[in-house]
Amino acid sequence: MDSRTKGKTVMEVGGDGVAVITLINPPVNSLSFDVLYNLKSNYEEALSRNDVKAIVITGAKGKFSGGFDISGFGEIQKGTRKEPKVGYISIDIITDLLEAARKPSVAAIDGLALGGGLELSMACHARISTPGAQLGLPELQLGVIPGFGGTQRLPRLVGLTKALEMILTSKPVRAEEGHSLGLIDAVVPSAELLTTARRWALDIVERRKPWISSLLKTDKLPPLGEAREILKFARGQTRKQAPNMKHPLMCLDALETGIVSGPRVGLEKEAEVGSQVISLDTTKGLIHVFFSQRGTVKVPGVTDRGLMPRKIKKVAIIGGGLMGSGIATALILSSYPVILKEVNEKFLEAGIGRVKANLQSRVRKGSMSKEKFEKTMSLLKGSLDYESFRDVDMVIEAVIENISLKQQIFADLEKYCPQHCILASNTSTIDLNKIGERTKSQDRIVGAHFFSPAHVMPLLEIVRTNHTSAQVIVDLLDVGKKIKKTPVVVGNCTGFAVNRMFFPYTQAAMFLVERGADPYLIDSAVSKFGMPMGPFRLCDLVGFGVAIATATQFIENFPERTYKSMIIPLMQEDKRAGEATRKGFYLYDDKRKAKPDPELKKYIEKARSISGGNVDPKLVKLSEKEIIEMTFFPVVNEACRVFAEGIAVKAADLDIAAIMGMGFPPYRGGIMFWADSIGSKYIYSRLDEWSKTYGDFFKPCAFLAERGSKGAPLSAPVEQARSRL
Numbered sequence: 001m002d003s004r005t006k007g008k009t010v011m012e013v014g015g016d017g018v019a020v021i022t023l024i025n026p027p028v029n030s031l032s033f034d035v036l037y038n039l040k041s042n043y044e045e046a047l048s049r050n051d052v053k054a055i056v057i058t059g060a061k062g063k064f065s066g067g068f069d070i071s072g073f074g075e076i077q078k079g080t081r082k083e084p085k086v087g088y089i090s091i092d093i094i095t096d097l098l099e100a101a102r103k104p105s106v107a108a109i110d111g112l113a114l115g116g117g118l119e120l121s122m123a124c125h126a127r128i129s130t131p132g133a134q135l136g137l138p139e140l141q142l143g144v145i146p147g148f149g150g151t152q153r154l155p156r157l158v159g160l161t162k163a164l165e166m167i168l169t170s171k172p173v174r175a176e177e178g179h180s181l182g183l184i185d186a187v188v189p190s191a192e193l194l195t196t197a198r199r200w201a202l203d204i205v206e207r208r209k210p211w212i213s214s215l216l217k218t219d220k221l222p223p224l225g226e227a228r229e230i231l232k233f234a235r236g237q238t239r240k241q242a243p244n245m246k247h248p249l250m251c252l253d254a255l256e257t258g259i260v261s262g263p264r265v266g267l268e269k270e271a272e273v274g275s276q277v278i279s280l281d282t283t284k285g286l287i288h289v290f291f292s293q294r295g296t297v298k299v300p301g302v303t304d305r306g307l308m309p310r311k312i313k314k315v316a317i318i319g320g321g322l323m324g325s326g327i328a329t330a331l332i333l334s335s336y337p338v339i340l341k342e343v344n345e346k347f348l349e350a351g352i353g354r355v356k357a358n359l360q361s362r363v364r365k366g367s368m369s370k371e372k373f374e375k376t377m378s379l380l381k382g383s384l385d386y387e388s389f390r391d392v393d394m395v396i397e398a399v400i401e402n403i404s405l406k407q408q409i410f411a412d413l414e415k416y417c418p419q420h421c422i423l424a425s426n427t428s429t430i431d432l433n434k435i436g437e438r439t440k441s442q443d444r445i446v447g448a449h450f451f452s453p454a455h456v457m458p459l460l461e462i463v464r465t466n467h468t469s470a471q472v473i474v475d476l477l478d479v480g481k482k483i484k485k486t487p488v489v490v491g492n493c494t495g496f497a498v499n500r501m502f503f504p505y506t507q508a509a510m511f512l513v514e515r516g517a518d519p520y521l522i523d524s525a526v527s528k529f530g531m532p533m534g535p536f537r538l539c540d541l542v543g544f545g546v547a548i549a550t551a552t553q554f555i556e557n558f559p560e561r562t563y564k565s566m567i568i569p570l571m572q573e574d575k576r577a578g579e580a581t582r583k584g585f586y587l588y589d590d591k592r593k594a595k596p597d598p599e600l601k602k603y604i605e606k607a608r609s610i611s612g613g614n615v616d617p618k619l620v621k622l623s624e625k626e627i628i629e630m631t632f633f634p635v636v637n638e639a640c641r642v643f644a645e646g647i648a649v650k651a652a653d654l655d656i657a658a659i660m661g662m663g664f665p666p667y668r669g670g671i672m673f674w675a676d677s678i679g680s681k682y683i684y685s686r687l688d689e690w691s692k693t694y695g696d697f698f699k700p701c702a703f704l705a706e707r708g709s710k711g712a713p714l715s716a717p718v719e720q721a722r723s724r725l
């Protein structure tokens with residue numbers, strides 16, 4: 001491949017008169033502009049050659065195509081790539097040159113056909129696939145809409161309702177389902193894919209198989225009135241499920257236009273909407289998240305050293321509580337044999353019971369068979385001592401947040417585990433150097449911070465100290481991948497990255513209510529912003545015991561910027577500990593539905609009298625925008641500290657940590673991306689003003705002050721961070 005071009009196609013004409021065009025753009029044969037323009041040239045040549053009767057399109061190395069090259073959107077957004085004329089690719093090339101050609105085309109699909117890949121195949125006159133291939137239009141999750149005719153051809157091939165389901169959920173279907181839906185014409189083994197596709201193409205030429213243009217099909221479309229009703233319902237659902245996003249509704253407009261005014265007008269609408277969505281802020285955020293998520297496994301100085309992950313054959317977990325049992329579940333689900341250690345029979349039984357319950361819930365939901373349940377459970381063994389730890393490759397300690405207990409455990413582990421064994425702690429706040437103080441194994445001590453419930457939540461915070469070896473990090477990154485987690489590698493400090501960002505968020509909320517803001521309005525504003533729930537509802541869910549334990553660590557380590565509120569301790573004294581006790585900031589009914597509690601005022605007033613703060617009339621009447629700024633700018637401030645200290649190597653890692661660890665809305669691109677979309681100057685000036693009025697909790701850190709005073713982006717690399725990690 002020419003080093004200046006991004007991907008290509010090659011065309012080979014066989015003696016049978018079939019031109020096979022192969023998409024080549026590793027690793028997923030994405031459709032870059034180079035690939036698309038090459039494809040156009042190949043088609044023009046194939047159509048003009050007398051020795052070509054039909055065309056087969058396929059992808060190199062077992063993958064048809066992962067869709068349009070997503071980096072192309074970034075180039076258009078940044079203005080580094082000139083946009084082609086609206087509709088040039090979808091109408092001029094894919095529809096008028098390919099689908100309307102005098103020679104038929106057949107798509108030979110192996111592995112995957114996603115987004116533009118599936119759209120290209122739908123413009124062909126038949127599709128042959130291998131078993132298990134994934135077929136889908138996942139564009140909405142990137143903030144764009146299916147271009148290349150996807151909004152028009154999919155409903156015509158599989159029906160409107162199924163097309164809406166596939167497009168709105170972004171979930172792919174397997175080839176077998178695609179076959180029963182009419183999306184795929186035949187499913188054949190990989191070895192027969194090309195021969196079948198060639199024969200099929202020639203059969204179309206000979207009229208032994210139908211010559212079908214998907215765009216002209218109408219048999220799967222419902223009558224107009226019914227179609228309008230279906231689309232109206234879809235719009236209602238979309239408004240509810242994605243209230244802050246425009247592009248899903250714009251996509252529905254393109255679908256409806258095609259059904260009401262015909263596919264040609266639909267294609268034009270799709271192209272027009274497709275070019276508009278590229279510049280939406282939500283689209284920029286989602287595309288940033290796509291690449292940032294994949295970038296977390298690239299750790300400078302670690303993953304660029306040619307180290308190969310060692311094989312982890314057996315893992316031990318200490319502590320069968322909520323976290324330990326969740327981690328054990330995640331591991332056995334990915335076929336790791338696990339030993340679960342507890343201090344007595346009763347706790348051990350309870351821990352194993354939790355793992356069992358986690359798996360049984362899958363069986364109940366139909367996502368796991370009974371046989372698979374038995375097989376998975378057989379990977380778990382219980383233990384009350386360390387004897388069985390002699391051949392484990394990794395231990396994950398998941399006991400309560402008590403430093404001396406953890407220190408004792410790590411000293412014991414050093415005695416019983418083999419020399420190569422990785423010694424990981426699931427602590428969420430405690431400094432790992434303290435945990436390993438009584439060992440000589442600092443190079444193999446690492447943090448493996450899971451989020452509850454550990455078998456469900458996607459983030460794994462991998463914490464390294466200055467002594468943790470690169471090999472250990474590479475090993476843990478590999479385990480993370482195998483158990484389907486997104487890892488973020490961070491440096492060692494109290495709270496690491498996620499909890500350090502979380503803390504000012506809840507603290508800001510406590511500060512605001514003590515000064516007169518309504519907690520329920522804060523929760524409502526934060527939910528509208530896109531968080532799964534507000535800070536008070538979250539405290540109830542997590543439980544006040546955990547909230548107080550975390551706060552204690554922060555007060556000890558960062559006293560200068562901690563707002564000490566007594567609201568939670570006062571409620572705790574009254575045996576209100578959150579959702580588990582049915583009383584916290586909210587009251588909970590039998591179905592755990594939350595409702596505001598008029599008694600809450602009493603605790604707030606008492607806390608206010610202890611802290612000595614007064615009700616501030618300005619804070620009583622905060623707008624939603626001001627609530628968001630006052631709760632999230634302190635988070636940005638802390639994220640800046642974490643970045644400047646080198647705890648996170650890339651700002652994008654903090655974006656992913658905020659999205660996956662805190663529930664920050666992905667379409668806002670993550671905490672640092674969002675901050676830069678607002679501008680460092682503004683954030684700095686607001687925090688600076690609040691710190692003068694309300695104290696050091698809001699004081700901008702030196703990094704934010706420096707960048708904010710110049711209006712420089714907060715996510716630009718930090719030199720110092722690179723050298724530290």
Ligand SMILES: CCCCCCCCCCC[C@H](O)CC(=O)SCCNC(=O)CCNC(=O)[C@H](O)C(C)(C)COP(=O)(O)OP(=O)(O)OC[C@H]1O[C@@H](n2cnc3c(N)ncnc32)[C@H](O)[C@@H]1OP(=O)(O)O
Nearest residue numbers: 030066067068069070083086115116138146147148275294
């Ligand atoms: C006037 C207006 C002009 C406009 C002109 C432009 C017109 C545009 C029309 C758009 C037409 C089309 O409808 C739009 C699309 O097709 S958008 C893309 C749709 N496809 C997807 O969303 C798929 C995204 N990818 C994935 O889901 C997965 O990557 C996967 C393909 C299932 C593979 O998963 P896995 O094996 O786990 O591997 P990774 O996710 O780690 O990916 C490996 C590397 O490949 C890169 N990648 C993947 N897909 C793409 C892609 N589509 N484009 C670019 N790069 C892609 C990924 O980043 C990884 O790279 P690194 O190894 O470097 O990290």
